[in-house]
Amino acid sequence: MHFGCLSLEGFQSVPLRTVFVTVLLSCLMLPLLRIVGLRAFSMASESYTSGTHSAAFVTCPNEQVAKDLARGMVEKKLAACVNIVPKIMSIYEWQGKIEEDNEVLLMIKTRSSKVSALAEYVRSNHPYEVAEVISLPIDQGNPPYLKWLGDVVSE
Incomplete structure (x- = not known):
């Protein structure tokens, strides 16, 4: 089975639904992961000494x-x-x-x-x-x- 340039011949044992759900969830999670990553970087880049x-x-x-x-x-x-x-x-x-x-x-x-x-x-x-x-x-x-x-x- 071919989808444009994507060949699914090597994925015979993985159901197409699983591949589709994995790709969809990855796309949906990307903005959230980006926000979390930027906030973590912001907090880590500004150090604070407790009690200052x-x-x-x-x-x-x-x-x-x-x-x-x-x-x-x-x-x-x-x-x-x-x-x-x-x-x-x-x-x-x-x-x-x-x-x-x-x-x-x-x-x-x-x-x-x-x-x-x-x-x-x-x-x-x-x-x-x-x-x-x-x-x-x-x-x-x-x-x-x-x-x-x-x-x-x-x-």
Whole structure:
């Protein structure tokens, strides 16, 4: 049996349906494999050292304090981005009493090397007697985002 230049004489033992399905699936999978390959190459070509950047968290009494602190952090290059999460409820012990307050949460993305300066900025500009500033190292993430973060907040 001949199909144009293709001779199937050597494929006597392979059913034509199997050959057709294999070729069809290969053609359908090619775009998906290309996308996966390009993404893997992109991620592999941009290396990231775990812990270079950190996510820090600060609670504030209201949105105005949160906005002022966030803007100052970004302007002073202490953070690349600050998300303001409104309306959180905090329950904590303070001076021997259980307190319950509505607060606003700042989620701050920065370099780990800037966390001390960030904490000092918060202590100097926050209305609380003891302001929360905690940070966690970023282990992994989207390489282009982490590159941008590092570009915005330089060493």
